[in-house]
Amino acid sequence: xxxxxxxxxxxxxxxxxxxxxxxxxxxxxxxxxxxxxxxxxxxxxxxxxxxxxxxxxxxxxxxxxxxxxxxxxxxxxxxxxxxxxxxxxxxxxxxxxxxxxxxxxxxxxxxxxxxxxxxxxxxxxxxxxxxxxxxxxxxxxxxxxxxxxxxxxxxxxxxxxxxxxxxxxxxxxxxxxxxxxxxxxxxxxxxxxxxxxxxxxxxxxxxxxxxxxxxxxxxxxxxxxxxxxxxxxxxxxxxxxxxxxx
Numbered sequence: 001x002x003x004x005x006x007x008x009x010x011x012x013x014x015x016x017x018x019x020x021x022x023x024x025x026x027x028x029x030x031x032x033x034x035x036x037x038x039x040x041x042x043x044x045x046x047x048x049x050x051x052x053x054x055x056x057x058x059x060x061x062x063x064x065x066x067x068x069x070x071x072x073x074x075x076x077x078x079x080x081x082x083x084x085x086x087x088x089x090x091x092x093x094x095x096x097x098x099x100x101x102x103x104x105x106x107x108x109x110x111x112x113x114x115x116x117x118x119x120x121x122x123x124x125x126x127x128x129x130x131x132x133x134x135x136x137x138x139x140x141x142x143x144x145x146x147x148x149x150x151x152x153x154x155x156x157x158x159x160x161x162x163x164x165x166x167x168x169x170x171x172x173x174x175x176x177x178x179x180x181x182x183x184x185x186x187x188x189x190x191x192x193x194x195x196x197x198x199x200x201x202x203x204x205x206x207x208x209x210x211x212x213x214x215x216x217x218x219x220x221x222x223x224x225x226x227x228x229x230x231x232x233x234x235x236x237x238x239x240x241x242x243x244x245x246x
Contacts, residue, residue: 008073009066015041018048023076025135026051030060030070041071049130049157077136083127083154083162087169090124097171097192098240101127103159103208104199105229108134112143113230114197119147121237127154127162127194159196163211166194173212175204176236178226180215187216189240197236200229 008017014027018041027045029038031054045052060068083099090097100123105111111134118126133155134140141148156162163173171192176184189195196212198204209215218227218235227235 006075006077007063008075009064009068009071011035011037011041011069011071014071014073015044017073017075018044018050023079024050025074025076025137026053027071027073028053028055028060028063030057031055033070038071049155051130077138077141078148078153080155081125081152083125083156084165086125086152086154087166091169095124096190096244097194098123098237098244099125099127099166099171099194100233100237101159101162101194101196101208102133103129103196103204104132104202105197106132106134106199107229108137108140109143110134110200110228110230111136112140112148114233115140115144115151115153116147117230117234117237119144119151121234121241123151123237125152125154127156127159129159130155130157159205160207160211163194163196163208167211167213172214175209175212175215176217176232177204177209177215178217179203179209180217182214182216183219184216184236184239185219187214188243189216190243193240195236195240197229197233200226 008014018024027050029052042052060072063072087097100118115126136148167173171194173194174189175196196204196208218232
């Protein structure tokens with residue numbers, strides 16, 4: 001459970017923290033609130049792609065008995081990185097980029113396990129959407145065996161925009177989906193690449209599938225035709241490593 005020292009209370013305090021560049025996991029705002037100062041805060045949070053949740057005041061009161069002014073921010077356990085800044089540095093080092101994009105993976109332990117496999121496989125960064133993704137909290141850090149403190153995590157409002165940026169930068173984008181007719185074993189994944197994995201319930205969004213250069217699947221031989229997303233991540237990432245001869 002996140003300790004109270006990981007929270008920031010009040011509109012002014014949260015605004016100052018955001019403007020100072022503090023990494024905020026999310027900001028909870030009392031449902032129906034609408035002062036001018038709050039509108040300014042929401043504008044800053046939107047520009048910085050920090051998730052905002054509209055919640056009942058009772059939820060805020062359960063977190064603290066202090067005067068929270070209808071706003072509580074949760075400090076992030078990690079420091080987020082901008083993919084548009086990170087990717088050029090990977091190329092400059094002469095390395096072959098391997099980027100993992102997670103579309104709607106919301107289970108904390110799955111997310112942590114994926115991060116652990118990704119770090120072991122040498123993935124350069126994990127990209128997640130600002131909303132609809134698992135909270136990177138103490139449970140996620142523990143499940144990742146500390147990998148989330150080592151592998152860069154990039155949080156952006158729109159994964160579609162990130163995919164377009166990666167493609168424009170020379171990466172080939174793969175989507176791991178059971179809808180694919182091509183096996184990962186017969187797909188060339190040796191060059192600069194981005195791999196998209198979706199949530200277990202909805203999979204990868206239609207828009208992201210359309211933007212992908214290639215769909216790949218993990219061959220199945222059993223009656224059950226789907227894998228846990230963290231298991232699938234480990235299998236497909238290490239197939240990429242094998243192909244790259246790394």
